[in-house]
Amino acid sequence: MSELVQLTRDGEIAIITIQNPPVNALSPGVPEGILASIETVASDDAIQAAVLIGANRRFIAGADIKEFAKITSGGKRSIGLNEVLDKVENCSKPVVAAIEGHAFGGGLETAMACHYRVAAPSAQVGQPECKLGIIPGAGGTQRLPRLCGVAKAAELCAFGDPVKASEALTLGIVDQVIAGDMLAGAVAFAREAAAKPLIRTRDRNGKLSEAADFDAIRKAAAKRSRNLMAAQKAIDSVEASTKMSFDEGLANEQKLFMECLYSDQSKAMIHVFFGEREVAKIPGITKETPVIPIAAAAVIGAGTMGGGIAMCFANAGIPVIVKETTQEALDRGLATIRKNYSNSVKKGRFSQEVMDARMALMTPQLTYDGFEKADIVIEAVFEGMALKKQIFGELDGIVKQGAILASNTSTLNIDEIASATKRPEFVVGTHFFSPANVMKLLEVVRGKETSLPVINTCMQLGKKLAKVSVLVGNCFGFVGNRMFGPYRREAQFLVEEGASVPAVDQVLYNFGMAMGPLATGDLAGLDVGWRIRKEIAHLQKPGIRQPVAEDQLCEKGRYGQKTGVGWYKYDENRNAVVDPDVAAWVKQWATEKGIEQREIGADEILDRCIYALVNEGARILEEGFALRSVDIDIVYLYGYGFPAYRGGPMKYADLVGLDKVYARICEFEKQHGELWRPAPLLEKLAKEGSTFSAWDKSRG
Numbered sequence: 001m002s003e004l005v006q007l008t009r010d011g012e013i014a015i016i017t018i019q020n021p022p023v024n025a026l027s028p029g030v031p032e033g034i035l036a037s038i039e040t041v042a043s044d045d046a047i048q049a050a051v052l053i054g055a056n057r058r059f060i061a062g063a064d065i066k067e068f069a070k071i072t073s074g075g076k077r078s079i080g081l082n083e084v085l086d087k088v089e090n091c092s093k094p095v096v097a098a099i100e101g102h103a104f105g106g107g108l109e110t111a112m113a114c115h116y117r118v119a120a121p122s123a124q125v126g127q128p129e130c131k132l133g134i135i136p137g138a139g140g141t142q143r144l145p146r147l148c149g150v151a152k153a154a155e156l157c158a159f160g161d162p163v164k165a166s167e168a169l170t171l172g173i174v175d176q177v178i179a180g181d182m183l184a185g186a187v188a189f190a191r192e193a194a195a196k197p198l199i200r201t202r203d204r205n206g207k208l209s210e211a212a213d214f215d216a217i218r219k220a221a222a223k224r225s226r227n228l229m230a231a232q233k234a235i236d237s238v239e240a241s242t243k244m245s246f247d248e249g250l251a252n253e254q255k256l257f258m259e260c261l262y263s264d265q266s267k268a269m270i271h272v273f274f275g276e277r278e279v280a281k282i283p284g285i286t287k288e289t290p291v292i293p294i295a296a297a298a299v300i301g302a303g304t305m306g307g308g309i310a311m312c313f314a315n316a317g318i319p320v321i322v323k324e325t326t327q328e329a330l331d332r333g334l335a336t337i338r339k340n341y342s343n344s345v346k347k348g349r350f351s352q353e354v355m356d357a358r359m360a361l362m363t364p365q366l367t368y369d370g371f372e373k374a375d376i377v378i379e380a381v382f383e384g385m386a387l388k389k390q391i392f393g394e395l396d397g398i399v400k401q402g403a404i405l406a407s408n409t410s411t412l413n414i415d416e417i418a419s420a421t422k423r424p425e426f427v428v429g430t431h432f433f434s435p436a437n438v439m440k441l442l443e444v445v446r447g448k449e450t451s452l453p454v455i456n457t458c459m460q461l462g463k464k465l466a467k468v469s470v471l472v473g474n475c476f477g478f479v480g481n482r483m484f485g486p487y488r489r490e491a492q493f494l495v496e497e498g499a500s501v502p503a504v505d506q507v508l509y510n511f512g513m514a515m516g517p518l519a520t521g522d523l524a525g526l527d528v529g530w531r532i533r534k535e536i537a538h539l540q541k542p543g544i545r546q547p548v549a550e551d552q553l554c555e556k557g558r559y560g561q562k563t564g565v566g567w568y569k570y571d572e573n574r575n576a577v578v579d580p581d582v583a584a585w586v587k588q589w590a591t592e593k594g595i596e597q598r599e600i601g602a603d604e605i606l607d608r609c610i611y612a613l614v615n616e617g618a619r620i621l622e623e624g625f626a627l628r629s630v631d632i633d634i635v636y637l638y639g640y641g642f643p644a645y646r647g648g649p650m651k652y653a654d655l656v657g658l659d660k661v662y663a664r665i666c667e668f669e670k671q672h673g674e675l676w677r678p679a680p681l682l683e684k685l686a687k688e689g690s691t692f693s694a695w696d697k698s699r700g
């Protein structure tokens with residue numbers, strides 16, 4: 001028996017225990033161990049039934065995702081699970097799956113091949129494969145509809161959301177919910193089952209004839225996961241279960257599974273799965289690195305960002321002081337917070353009691369009273385260096401030693417802000433994204449003095465605030481905004497050169513971005529970039545082309561949604577309406593600048609915008625302002641609406657091929673000059689036929 005699967009007995013009941021920490025994935029050796037155990041159960045007359053359970057109160061989290069690359073690189077034929085599950089299902093003795101923690105993907109498929117399933121109240125089951133760009137590949141789309149009905153099975157496989165044990169019981173996925181000692185309860189259940197006739201899940205065809213509006217489910221899946229192939233394929237496979245025999249359905253599922261597995265979408269989404277976990281690993285930070293306890297917080301500024309940040313702390317149950325300079329500003333800030341919470345209550349996200357409890361954790365005030373008790377203070381005031389340094393100077397005299405002083409600046413120099421204090425090792429950037437109570441990304445900006453315990457604390461705090469924390473370096477715009485500059489620059493240049501505003505946005509929207517670059521400018525406020533450009537105008541290199549259109553729009557007071565006009569006009573429901581005036585003005589501004597207007601195709605629009613991201617990303621990596629290319633990808637997925645099925649800008653470039661990306665950028669350099677000078681790292685990797693992912697690995 002492999003050490004990954006243990007077979008023990010409790011009288012006439014066999015206990016098959018999966019022990020493959022941390023999540024009991026079906027790594028090589030586990031399916032084999034299950035198979036050997038089942039063969040023993042079937043052949044030993046002393047055994048009446050069996051329980052399949054996971055060690056550490058965790059059932060099986062699915063196939064070993066790390067193995068997929070071996071399949072797509074030709075090193076391995078398949079996950080080889082179907083043969084094993086066929087043996088489980090055809091075992092002559094009842095096999096009971098005892099589910100604690102997560103039964104996900106191949107884990108649920110294994111449980112459904114068993115004859116019965118019992119679950120702990122806190123257990124969750126699900127088919128999240130579509131979040132990896134694949135579909136269930138071991139019978140999930142054939143056995144699940146037989147247990148919970150066709151429509152529900154299609155939804156569970158297309159959306160990938162888990163269901164709790166109580167709902168799984170109602171749906172018929174599990175047969176009993178057992179509180180307390182799971183093993184004892186499962187063994188007792190198995191004893192009873194031994195006396196009952198065996199029913200294989202594959203034979204439970206009753207629910208296959210239930211009505212299901214597959215087109216409605218396809219539409220809902222397309223709305224929720226735009227352009228995601230796996231979601232649609234999963235629905236196709238479940239629908240096939242109503243038209244084919246079990247074995248035909250299984251073969252069809254395998255075919256669709258392989259189509260998805262070999263797709264770029266799946267490679268991208270598996271990259272994201274491991275990337276979300278990789279970004280939390282910081283060289284030099286270990287389990288021994290101290291974490292500063294955060295039991296009380298304070299936020300300076302109750303504006304859009306300050307208010308959203310305060311909500312994050314209250315949502316996490318951490319008391320938070322909210323300081324403003326005027327009562328009017330404080331009232332306005334609190335009113336916005338209250339409105340946001342009321343909207344959530346109206347939408348049934350949580351109760352009025354929860355809202356009241358969160359509001360009660362906030363202390364709005366005009367003074368620094370109580371700041372001496374705060375474990376972290378986050379400054380979220382206007383983007384002005386002088387004001388920030390004044391505030392950090394004041395905080396330095398008030399806040400207790402050992403507390404963290406953080407700035408929510410989105411562009412300014414953390415070291416310069418820290419220089420206003422005598423404790424730069426406790427100063428850090430915590431760059432939230434608007435709306436801060438919604439957006440999942442948190443850029444943790446390390447200053448040159450910022451200590452590892454402070455970084456460690458902020459990375460962990462991000463998790464507590466339900467954020468994805470990414471550590472970035474202290475360069476202008478850090479990672480996200482530094483790359484966003486060239487991306488939006490190219491979008492403006494393309495419009496000045498003749499592309500229409502909606503055309504540019506539509507190309508990036510079709511690519512999968514949540515919103516086009518120009519509409520995003522209108523959402524964030526065109527004046528934000530305009531003020532920053534004016535602040536740094538003295539830094540601009542002479543002779544380098546600068547976009548003109550957005551500054552001109554701002555000169556006209558067109559800041560975007562907040563003024564009702566920007567690149568677009570906005571109706572009373574904030575829907576964007578194309579404004580022909582803008583096209584006429586841009587034509588005039590371009591002509592004044594001697595910029596020739598021409599027909600521009602979708603490929604050029606896409607490549608200039610996305611490759612501007614990639615080129616700047618490569619510069620950030622070689623300058624050391626991001627630890628790994630995957631960190632940049634995660635920043636773009638959670639902060640800038642980059643589609644997960646593209647993997648992020650750096651992974652997308654890898655999938656296109658860095659040689660092609662480099663060649664295209666060289667073309668643009670010829671046409672548009674030094675703004676498009678390829679980053680040396682990109683040039684190097686392209687010429688070596690390598691990838692950014694390989695570069696990450698090479699840095700260990």
Ligand code: T1G
Binds near residue numbers: 061063065066128135
């Ligand atoms: N394969 C390989 N490694 C895995 C893994 C998996 N399925 N799941 C987790 N890990 C690693 C993870 O990278 C991390 O590693 C460590 O385990 C702890 O994970 C045939 C084809 C179960 C909810 O999609 O959702 O089955 O960073 O930090 O927060 O049809 O892990 O420590 O080195 O996430 O407690 C379908 C994926 C696979 C579930 C636990 N299954 N896992 O969350 O721990 S495809 C999934 C999760 C499949 C079949 C198909 C979560 C979790 P490291 P963690 P956690």
